[in-house]
Amino acid sequence: MTSYPAHTDKQLGLVIDLDACVGCHACVTSCKEWNTGGHMAPLTDFSPYGAGADGVWFNRVHSYEHETESGCRTVHFPRSCLHCAEPACVTVCPTGASYKRQSDGIVLVDEDKCIGCKLCSWACPYGAREFDADVGVMKKCTLCIDRIYNENIPEEDRIPACVAACPTSARHFGDLGDPDSSISRLVEEREGIDLMPELGYRPTNKYLPPRAYSGKGAAVSAPPLEAAFPEGGFLAWVDRVLSR
Amino acid sequence: MHPAYSIIFFTTASGAGYGLLALLGLGVAAPGAILPEGRAFGLVSLGLAIGLVSAGLLSSAWHLGRPERALWAFTQWRSSWLSREAVAAASTYLPTAALAAGWVLLGRLDGWVALSGFLAATGALITVCMTAMIYASLRPIAQWHNRFTLPAYLVFSIMSGFVLLNALLWIFGVGSPWTFSLALLAILAGWLIKIAAWRSVDASAPPASANTATGLPGGTVRSLEWPHTEENYLLKEMGYRVARKHTRRLRGIVHLLAFALPSFLLALCLVLPAPAVLVASVLAAFSQLAGLLVERWLFFAEARHTVTLYYGY
Numbered sequence: 001m002t003s004y005p006a007h008t009d010k011q012l013g014l015v016i017d018l019d020a021c022v023g024c025h026a027c028v029t030s031c032k033e034w035n036t037g038g039h040m041a042p043l044t045d046f047s048p049y050g051a052g053a054d055g056v057w058f059n060r061v062h063s064y065e066h067e068t069e070s071g072c073r074t075v076h077f078p079r080s081c082l083h084c085a086e087p088a089c090v091t092v093c094p095t096g097a098s099y100k101r102q103s104d105g106i107v108l109v110d111e112d113k114c115i116g117c118k119l120c121s122w123a124c125p126y127g128a129r130e131f132d133a134d135v136g137v138m139k140k141c142t143l144c145i146d147r148i149y150n151e152n153i154p155e156e157d158r159i160p161a162c163v164a165a166c167p168t169s170a171r172h173f174g175d176l177g178d179p180d181s182s183i184s185r186l187v188e189e190r191e192g193i194d195l196m197p198e199l200g201y202r203p204t205n206k207y208l209p210p211r212a213y214s215g216k217g218a219a220v221s222a223p224p225l226e227a228a229f230p231e232g233g234f235l236a237w238v239d240r241v242l243s244r
Numbered sequence: 245m246h247p248a249y250s251i252i253f254f255t256t257a258s259g260a261g262y263g264l265l266a267l268l269g270l271g272v273a274a275p276g277a278i279l280p281e282g283r284a285f286g287l288v289s290l291g292l293a294i295g296l297v298s299a300g301l302l303s304s305a306w307h308l309g310r311p312e313r314a315l316w317a318f319t320q321w322r323s324s325w326l327s328r329e330a331v332a333a334a335s336t337y338l339p340t341a342a343l344a345a346g347w348v349l350l351g352r353l354d355g356w357v358a359l360s361g362f363l364a365a366t367g368a369l370i371t372v373c374m375t376a377m378i379y380a381s382l383r384p385i386a387q388w389h390n391r392f393t394l395p396a397y398l399v400f401s402i403m404s405g406f407v408l409l410n411a412l413l414w415i416f417g418v419g420s421p422w423t424f425s426l427a428l429l430a431i432l433a434g435w436l437i438k439i440a441a442w443r444s445v446d447a448s449a450p451p452a453s454a455n456t457a458t459g460l461p462g463g464t465v466r467s468l469e470w471p472h473t474e475e476n477y478l479l480k481e482m483g484y485r486v487a488r489k490h491t492r493r494l495r496g497i498v499h500l501l502a503f504a505l506p507s508f509l510l511a512l513c514l515v516l517p518a519p520a521v522l523v524a525s526v527l528a529a530f531s532q533l534a535g536l537l538v539e540r541w542l543f544f545a546e547a548r549h550t551v552t553l554y555y556g557y
Contacts (some may be wrong), residue, residue: 001411002321014399018460023469025471028369028471051473051474052474053473053474054474054475054477055476056477057471057476060472060476061470061471062458062467062469062470062471062554063456063467063468063469063556064458064460064465064466064467064468065465065466066458066460066463066464066465066466066492067463067464067466067470068462069462069463074468075458075460076497077458077554079471079554083256084359088381088383090323090381091323092323092325092378092381092382093320093324093326094316094319094320094324094326094330095317095320095325095327096316096320099314103313111555113313113316114309114310114313115308115309115310115311115313115314115316115317116308116310117307117308117309117317118307118309118481119291119326119378121478121481121482122245122382122385122462122480122481122482123382123383123384123385124384124508124547124551125384125451125550125551126457126550126551127551127554128475129479130478131309131477132309132476133482134301135309136308136309136310137309137310138302138309139327142359156520159330164539193457193459194459195456195457195459196456196457197449197451197456198451198452198456199383199384199451199452199550200383201269207459209459209460210381210460213530233302237413
């Protein structure tokens with residue numbers, strides 16, 4: 001049955017701080033490195049070192065310019081599966097390969113049942129799913145189920161690879177269904193938001209918008225260039241002559 | 245959306261096939277001899293309907309990444325329109341086989357054969373509705389997720405089935421002014437729906453914006469840098485843009501081939517002698533199928549998925 005559970009015991013997910021992300025793509029590469037040997041392995045690459053390189057990735061970092069009345073800033077934006085509470089990618093699946101777990105809310109693909117019809121990727125507004133043309137099945141973020149429950153690795157490593165790799169702590173992992181968890185409190189404090197809430201998928205992952213400018217920061221740019229030798233003299237005459 | 249040829253052929257061919265099957269089934273089930281009872285007509289017309297449907301279904305299975313697992317697709321009918329389509333398509337084969345056996349092998353059209361005709365027609369129309377709902381249920385694509393998708397698929401199916409049936413009846417020398425007049429009416433109904441659907445799609449607002457997609461409220465959000473330097477699956481599958489550049493010209497071709505030319509040819513039949521009516525009816529069928537292939541190509545190519553917002557489209 002590919003209907004999703006109405007309620008899950010936990011809502012494991014990520015909180016991504018757009019204020020802290022510097023767009024280094026460390027989460028992207030560590031995700032690829034872990035998962036190409038993990039639950040959904042392999043993450044096939046075609047022509048990886050040649051022209052037209054194409055491969056499966058669970059996590060992609062976009063960069064945007066956000067221009068408002070208060071100024072313009074660059075925002076780096078990691079995009080991956082949001083493990084929605086109402087995932088249409090699950091209900092559209094004709095085979096039952098796509099499912100949402102009752103225990104922790106993670107959305108997964110059973111690769112042995114997937115027929116590769118690609119409909120789930122059409123149903124996902126966020127572009128979280130990528131088709132592996134070599135294996136012929138759909139692949140997606142597993143929230144590193146093979147790390148977070150893995151008793152063979154040290155306890156401090158039992159977090160998703162992307163979270164472990166982030167050098168600026170822009171990525172946080174935890175139970176968003178528990179209002180007292182540290183990441184739920186972080187979301188509340190920073191007024192974390194859902195992406196495309198108007199589509200009604202109720203994503204579990206939350207994004208923390210960049211903080212407003214305080215105006216208190218030190219000037220970091222060099223002073224503007226001034227007219228050469230405003231006090232006049234020989235060099236000012238040279239400047240005038242050469243500027244003609 | 246990427247217009248996959250397998251899916252374009254599937255929806256067009258099986259749409260026409262199911263439309264023809266529905267009309268044949270209803271014609272058999274209806275009291276009085278509406279259709280010619282001869283076995284030859286049954287063989288050719290049912291053969292064409294079943295051939296179109298089956299070629300389309302095979303083509304759609306070809307589109308799968310793992311076609312050998314296709315039987316799994318019959319399991320999730322409680323939630324998935326694609327699974328419901330698979331169940332409906334497979335179920336329709338049973339009464340269709342009974343209808344074909346009764347009509348072609350036994351040469352009878354009464355009793356259980358008529359009942360099979362009714363059931364085959366019902367199954368055919370239900371299958372077309374399931375196909376339409378696959379597209380109509382996808383919220384990220386405004387061009388599909390609207391009230392026109394279901395009626396358009398249904399009317400196009402009946403329309404193309406009617407045009408085929410009219411051509412077949414004239415080929416067998418049993419056509420009448422009724423058949424091409426009804427086919428003409430069906431074309432006009434399909435034309436109206438397509439015009440209304442295009443107008444509605446052109447006026448509709450996108451379901452989300454770059455602001456809500458990135459969670460950056462207010463102002464403008466410009467894509468500065470993509471995550472990757474080459475095209476990826478998302479851009480190949482959902483970022484298809486070629487058709488939008490040529491939308492007006494392609495829509496013109498659809499107007500001409502799918503609707504204007506077939507209606508003109510069938511309207512001309514009112515004044516033409518019988519041999520010329522046959523030629524006009526066959527030409528109308530070919531022209532319409534070609535036009536519907538372009539229409540279906542546009543249906544995919546014009547559809548904009550919300551994931552393109554992340555790429556600055």
